[in-house]
Amino acid sequence: MNITLLQADLYWHDPVANRAMLEERIFNLPEPTDLIVLPEMFTTGFTMDASAVAEPMSLATFRWMKQMAAQTGAVVTGSYVVKENGNFFNRLIWMQPDGQFDTYDKRHLFRIAGEDTVYTAGTHRIIKEWKGWRICPLVCYDLRFPAWSRNVCADDSRNFEYDLLLYVANWPAVRRNPWNILLQARAIENLSYVVGVNRVGQDNNGHSYSGDSAVIDFKGDVLFRHSDTEIIHQQTLSLDELHAFRTKFPANLDADSFTLFS
Numbered sequence: 001m002n003i004t005l006l007q008a009d010l011y012w013h014d015p016v017a018n019r020a021m022l023e024e025r026i027f028n029l030p031e032p033t034d035l036i037v038l039p040e041m042f043t044t045g046f047t048m049d050a051s052a053v054a055e056p057m058s059l060a061t062f063r064w065m066k067q068m069a070a071q072t073g074a075v076v077t078g079s080y081v082v083k084e085n086g087n088f089f090n091r092l093i094w095m096q097p098d099g100q101f102d103t104y105d106k107r108h109l110f111r112i113a114g115e116d117t118v119y120t121a122g123t124h125r126i127i128k129e130w131k132g133w134r135i136c137p138l139v140c141y142d143l144r145f146p147a148w149s150r151n152v153c154a155d156d157s158r159n160f161e162y163d164l165l166l167y168v169a170n171w172p173a174v175r176r177n178p179w180n181i182l183l184q185a186r187a188i189e190n191l192s193y194v195v196g197v198n199r200v201g202q203d204n205n206g207h208s209y210s211g212d213s214a215v216i217d218f219k220g221d222v223l224f225r226h227s228d229t230e231i232i233h234q235q236t237l238s239l240d241e242l243h244a245f246r247t248k249f250p251a252n253l254d255a256d257s258f259t260l261f262s
Helices: 015-027 060-072 140-144 173-190 239-248
Strands: 002-007 035-037 075-084 087-095 101-105 128-130 133-139 164-168 193-197 200-202 208-216 222-227 231-236
Touching: 002 015, 002 193, 002 208, 015 060, 060 075, 060 087, 075 164, 087 133, 101 133, 133 140, 140 164, 140 173, 164 173, 173 193, 173 208, 173 222, 208 231, 222 231
Parallel strands: 002 035, 035 075, 133 164, 164 193
Antiparallel strands: 002 231, 075 087, 087 101, 128 133, 193 208, 200 208, 208 222
């Protein structure tokens, strides 16, 4: 599978400008792709002013993602601010080329920024099947919580739930070391590819972002990492190599079983 990472400097609270910027880059990809990954809150930057920027489902950004997926033949995913039933969500959209979609609401809200007082936390993960792959998309601060990312079925079967773990983020440069270390840790402990897509630049709150978007393989080896500047990166991942390693090193068979509660 060919995956595309879009590491960008985002315009503050300007969905029109961000969609236009990302659209130009998507339409100028160097080669066809299967999955396009955008940062967290890619229309606005990481904001607590949800009432100023939130969109209902099925309006501008949702329709834009549907158009991008249809025209590229790729899944397009990333999160933005959604208002639904009077609540605000940091919502990731998984948009397929045929218009079928799913949503994941960020589970772990960043208390230090007050995200937990503005947004409503999600209650469940999603695992999406795409071109023979099983993919689990999560959002930013979720990275710090290994139980939520765990790659073993709750029914004690010890089977793998996913092959690729995605994190979309607005992760500040001041904490770049945990970002880099934890991406590798999640890959090692889950015997899975891990991809993290972060933004660069500085937001209107004065927070700087170093990017460090990365592709990590199932052994924890860094296949790609890029810091500080905007970049479009395409990487081909091998399901055969993943399956061969899991067969050779079946650590999942010794995993502890437990159940998560909301």
